[in-house]
Amino acid sequence: MGGTTDRPSLARFSLFSATWHLCVWLGWVLVAYSVVRVAPSVARMPLAFWIIAALALVGELRPVRTSGFFDPQGTVTSTGYVFAILYVWGLWPAVVLHAAATTLSELQKHKPPWKLFFNVGQYALSIGSAALVLHAVGLGGGLAEAGRGLRGSDLPWVVATWVIWFLVNNALVSGLAQESGRTFWTEFADDIWFYVVTTAAVLALSPLIVLAASASGWYIPLLLIPMFAVHKAAKLSLVEQHQALHDSLTGLPNRKYLHRILDHAINSPGQEPFALAILDLDRFKEVNDTLGHAVGDRLLELVAKRIRGALRPGDTVARLGGDEFALHLAGVDGQQHAAQVAERIRSALTEPFHLEDVVLELEASIGVSYFPDHGSDVHVLMQRADVAMYLAKGTQTDIEVYDLARDHNSTDRLGLLAALRRAIEAGELELHYQPKVALADRSVVGVEALVRWNHPVRGFIPPDEFIPLAETSGLMHQLTEFVVSTALDQAAAWRRDGMPVAVAVNVSARDLHGPELVRAVRRSLVRTGVPADLLKLELTERTLMAQHSRVSETIDGLEKLGIALSLDDFGTGYSSMFMLKRLPVSELKVDRSFVSRLSEGGEDVSIVRTIIDLAHALGLKAVGEGVETEEMWEALAELGCDSAQGWLIARPMPAEPATAWLRERLLAFPAEASGTGRIRLLAADTA
């Protein structure tokens, strides 16, 4: 048991701590008195004593480390030897030996003097208490003085010495912790089973040492052999523990380890403030996709190295997965400071990376949250750093500190946002496909891809709930990239199957800012070999019209790729004829709200007729969405609408049933699938 690492604060001087200080001083009195008692007889000590004493020193200097976390100092085996000496030669040499061993190891570990002072006093008093048991059974001077060896009937008092030693020792250590703010009992109970087991393992050695010594002192070193095995086993378990807590690629601590560090920091007696920063590389995925995973891995290793190099001692950087890292910045004094550290890391990453024959430039977005200002729980702090990081990505400010006032998200939404990001990576999102068919002959003119999130706990979450969330964060690009790439994979599979169906993907306003969408589309087209006319992008007319100047670059890029646009929810916004003519729009989707009221006649009929006529006047197709009944179908057909989409024809379906749906119609009516993706259907099929 290694004591605590925090310096006791003398300011909290209470009756309790006065008692505690007295105890430690008492331990020192005992040490001094023991030295006086032992000194005259040192020369007469037998060989067995010296062998045991030597092993005690070795045991103190070579602790057995089983857990790097609970017990950073390891469990020292010297206590077992010290107890053997206590049993055979009594209290005085045991106290002197233990004091010597403790002093030696504390000096070797460069521990501060107050710690040495405490540990020596603490151990002396603990052994002194255990010795009271020997007194009680009339063996105060030890077995040697009584002129006998260890017997079977001695076992109960031997065990009693262990129990007393453990209780007194743990109480003294816990008393120290109380000084720095934690309660005695919390500290006493903390990891108690771990200490019980390791203490028992060490102390159980003591009677065996006595027995060996009673035969011949030369048997005692044999105990080193099983001890050596224990050392080896402990080392192996440390290696395993290391693997479980570290990332194999970069060697950095992993998420689990970081959580432990944060938990520890939050629950530490001093409750020192710290900052948690989440760092996400911008455009790393591009490197991976274009240069391959080997280069990506190498880059991550270099990034890890640079981040580590930019940290202060005592800070930790962990890899959370992918291109995401987290930093625990210990003891930051004020928010300014953490931002400085974050800035240093960010600029360390902006230096170009030289990899084999390429030079790469990286940027990173960093979000910071503070303990205790922003939360006193690991998950909340992580979430808030996450939110700040998204803000940084979204606003291109590189570094953001979490700001409650600016965070319009409720905790629930924050949780969802963090979960969504993981869901995209973990593949919890999937696409469903809903067919669009021609009103004239019911041939399939395409399918619309609609994203679905199967949340492992909350179940199905509709897109209307998480798309807006993704839009306010930096996640939208990632989500759309997933949808585009998955939809084109599906289109390619159908094409190979002889069903060249056009797939429409919904894009949001956010997707039109920046070059990501065009890049993602181009990449997926090249990768899958699907011709551009089999991909359509649906965007609402509001999106397109409101921000035309900002999005024109993206639209131009898409037009160059040969991608046609479909104007979604048409009729709910304001479009200018001029724009409709200028933009690469190929169809207008009549909003569901108008279609659903078609059968009621009146104004809605004239609105739908106007939209359809407008579409035709501009050379575009009109699609009615949300067609649920025969009446709606008939009304649209009568108004000259080109195609329809809705539950009457088919609900959105997962890839497999959608494929079966498409194939069934082709088998029933072997059609010559045309190059434009039109597939003729059995005429009577859906009527």
Ligand code: C2E
């Ligand atoms: P939207 O683009 O207007 O998609 C059509 C919505 O109408 C879909 O809802 C679809 O399931 C539903 N629907 C289809 N036929 C009928 C019908 O006959 N009756 C009724 N009442 N509803 C019908 P969903 O899948 O819940 O999607 C909602 C919205 O979420 C979509 O509206 C779209 O704006 C957005 N969305 C879906 N997937 C994506 C995506 O991958 N990216 C983006 N940016 N937005 C998406």
Ligand code: CA
């Ligand atoms: Ca749509």
Ligand code: CA
């Ligand atoms: Ca729509």
